[in-house]
Amino acid sequence: MFDIGFGEFVVLGALALFVFGPEKLPKAISDLARLLRQLRGMAQGAKAEITSAIEPSMQGLDISDLNPKTFVQRTFMEDAPAAVPRSPAVLPKGAPAPWDPDTT
Secondary structure (H helix, E strand, O other), X not given: OOOOOHHHHHHHHHHHHHXXXXXXXXXXXXXXXXXXXXXXXXXXXXXXXXXXXXXXXHOOOOHHHHOHHHHHHHHHOXXXXXXXXXXXXXXXXXXXXOOOHHHO
């Protein structure tokens, strides 16, 4: 998740030992672990509350499905084939770019 290697852990441990000292470090670690457990519990509770509050047709919804493009495709175009991505038009060298006077 954070992509932290062994060397970074050693540096963080030495920094924590320097900041908190050897007497207070075990209590600081246990307080941090307790805080992380509480945050994880709050996040799971919020997710469960949101999941129970949404309508049944949206029950299988994932956070990544809220991307507007995939949400519209999933919700309104279930039977339609997936759009084929178009490559941008290549203009001949020296040709003017297309211009629409109504857009400016």
